Amino acid sequence: MDRRKFVTTTSLAGAAGLLAACSKSESGSAETQTAADVRQESFEWKMVTAWPRDFPGLGTGVNRFAENVDRLSNGRLKIKVYGANELVPPYEVFDAVQQGTAEMGHGASYYWKGRIAATQIFSGVPFGLTGHELNGWYFYGGGLEIYRQTYQPHGVIPFVMGNTGVQMGGWFNKEINSVADLAGLKMRIPGLGGEVLKRAGGTPVNVPGSELFTALQSGTIDAAEWIGPYNDLAFGLFRAAKYYYYPGWQEPGSGLECLINADAWATLPPDLQEMVRVACQAATLDIYSEFEAMNGEALRTLVQEHGVELRAFPDDVLQDLKHHTLEALDQLAAEDEWTGRAWASMKAYMAQVRPWTEIGEQYYLNHC
Numbered sequence: 130m131d132r133r134k135f136v137t138t139t140s141l142a143g144a145a146g147l148l149a150a151c152s153k154s155e156s157g158s159a160e161t162q163t164a165a166d167v168r169q170e171s172f173e174w175k176m177v178t179a180w181p182r183d184f185p186g187l188g189t190g191v192n193r194f195a196e197n198v199d200r201l202s203n204g205r206l207k208i209k210v211y212g213a214n215e216l217v218p219p220y221e222v223f224d225a226v227q228q229g230t231a232e233m234g235h236g237a238s239y240y241w242k243g244r245i246a247a248t249q250i251f252s253g254v255p256f257g258l259t260g261h262e263l264n265g266w267y268f269y270g271g272g273l274e275i276y277r278q279t280y281q282p283h284g285v286i287p288f289v290m291g292n293t294g295v296q297m298g299g300w301f302n303k304e305i306n307s308v309a310d311l312a313g314l315k316m317r318i319p320g321l322g323g324e325v326l327k328r329a330g331g332t333p334v335n336v337p338g339s340e341l342f343t344a345l346q347s348g349t350i351d352a353a354e355w356i357g358p359y360n361d362l363a364f365g366l367f368r369a370a371k372y373y374y375y376p377g378w379q380e381p382g383s384g385l386e387c388l389i390n391a392d393a394w395a396t397l398p399p400d401l402q403e404m405v406r407v408a409c410q411a412a413t414l415d416i417y418s419e420f421e422a423m424n425g426e427a428l429r430t431l432v433q434e435h436g437v438e439l440r441a442f443p444d445d446v447l448q449d450l451k452h453h454t455l456e457a458l459d460q461l462a463a464e465d466e467w468t469g470r471a472w473a474s475m476k477a478y479m480a481q482v483r484p485w486t487e488i489g490e491q492y493y494l495n496h497c
Contacts, residue, residue: 170398171204171205171206171207172205172206172207172396172397172401173207173209174207174208174209174231174232174233174393175208175211175216175231175232175233176191176195176208176209176211176231176232176234176235177211177215177217177222177225177226177231177233177234177235178191178210178211178213178222178234178235178236179213179219179220179222179234179236179237179337179338180212180213180219180235180338181212181213181338181339182210182211182212182213182215183212184338184360184363185359185360185363185423186293186356186359186360186416186419186420187235187291187356187360187385187416188210188212189419190291190415190416191235191412192210193412193415194208194290194387194408194409194411194412194415195207195209195210197408197411198404198405198408201407201408202401202404205401206397206401206404206405208233211231213337213338213339214339216231217230218337219240219337219338219339220335220337222234222235222236222240222388223236223241223244223285223388224244226388226389226390227283227284227285229390229393231390232390232393233387233388233389233390233393234387234388235290235385235386235387236385236386236388237319237320237383237385237386238252238287238384238386239251239252239319239321240319240320242320244283245279245283245467246461246464246465246467246468247465247467247468247471248279249320249321249324249461249468250321250468250471250472251272251279251287251384251386251471252383252385252386253380253381253382253383253384254321254454254458254472254475255321255322255325255378255379255380255381255450255451255454256378256381256450256451256454256455257381257382257475257479258381258382258475258478258479258482259295259381259382260292260293260295260382260383260417261382261486261490262478262479262482262483262486263292263382263384264289264292264413264417265478265482266474266478266479266482267289267384268289268410270478270481270482271478272471272474272478273289275467275471275474276289276471278467279467279470281391284391285388285389285390285391286388286389286390286391286394287386287387287388287389288386288387288388288405288406288409288410289384289385289386289387289409289410289413290385290386290387290409290412290413291384291385291412291413291415291416292382292383292384292385292413292416292417292420293356293357293380293383293385293416293417294357294382294383294417294420294424295357295376295377295380296354296356296357296377296379296380296381296383297354297355297357297358297361297373297374297375297376297377298354298374298375298376298377298378298379298442299316299318299352299353299354299373299374299377300345300353300354300355300361300367300369300370300372300373300374301351301352301370301371301372301373301374301440302345302348302351302352302370302371302372303351303352303372304440305372305374305440305442307443307445307446308329308445308446308449310446311326311329311330311446312330312331313330313331313332314326314351314352315331315334315349315350315351315352316331316332316333316334316350316351316352316353316354317333317335317336317341317344317345317350317354317355318333318353318354318379319333319335320379320380321379321454321457321461322354322378322379322380324457324461325379325450325453325457326450328453328456328457329449329453334350336349336353338355341353342366342368345366345369345370346368346369352370353370354377354379354380356383356420357420357424358423358424358425358427358428358430358431359419359420359423359424359427361373361431362427362430362431367435367437371438372438372440373431373437373438373439373440374439374441374442375439375440375441375442376441378442378450378451385416387409387412389405458472
């Protein structure tokens with residue numbers, strides 16, 4: 130199969146129909162693979178991730194996904210999950226899947242921006258869609274189509290698989306009282322958030338999650354954003370920095386992804402492909418729900434038991450960062466065709482959905 134092609138839901142149905150027709154018309158042929166034969170096929174796949182093994186929300190969510198696929202397929206598709214650095218480094222997950230080192234991977238799309246510029250859009254953009262809105266764009270707003278078209282030439286098929294919800298602004302060893310305090314700030318912040326910080330005078334540094342604590346504690350970086358209370362507590366980041374800033378302007382709702390090697394995908398019979406698709410979508414709800422459920426208690430622990438100082442970014446700092454965000458997006462969209470397409474689609478969807486968010490959930494939370 131051409132690595133540039135992937136199987137859509139429509140083609141899955143067509144393939145299933147063709148298989149049934151062949152089984153009926155050629156049942157006497159020795160070369161024919163019957164439906165019963167297909168149901169007996171089994172596969173053992175590797176899945177590499179950008180997260181430490183069993184890491185809360187991220188690693189555990191992937192583990193549950195693999196278990197669900199095993200159960201749904203009655204053991205016909207077994208997926209062995211590898212944490213970051215167990216098979217490949219965290220930022221090489223995309224390459225490993227593309228090259229066939231592993232059939233599957235899990236990470237955040239902006240980690241691969243060096244391979245595909247538009248991946249910075251697909252995890253969500255600074256001051257962009259919330260987690261709920263991002264899922265709506267993917268599944269009902271045209272986002273999924275652009276997402277897969279962007280990855281298609283690279284022999285990798287992406288599936289939405291998880292969302293962290295709105296993140297925290299990060300851990301800082303200095304107070305941020307004005308835009309001037311961003312000048313020279315060395316901060317671990319990936320994706321478009323890093324580009325925005327650079328435009329605001331800071332220095333973005335790309336540090337894997339497993340190295341965050343050491344980098345922050347040693348002074349290699351002045352600040353770091355990871356995810357939110359649930360994961361930040363697990364990493365013990367409160368021991369390495371004093372101030373915990375909000376909101377997570379850089380990631381208001383970060384989508385996660387499952388990557389599948391296109392050639393490997395083509396070897397799966399249609400029913401297993403559908404099981405994987407459904408399991409990815411179920412994992413999106415599962416992972417998102419876990420973060421929503423666990424962040425509140427983790428935040429209480431950080432503040433009440435560990436004395437973490439919560440700080441809100443000043444309004445003028447947020448406005449300056451938003452200005453740089455829009456400038457960066459316009460420039461990147463002009464420089465890269467697929468970034469332009471993805472950003473145009475997301476921006477149009479945001480204009481459509483945001484009025485409802487404002488008078489719906491946002492207004493309710495602000496006034497009730």
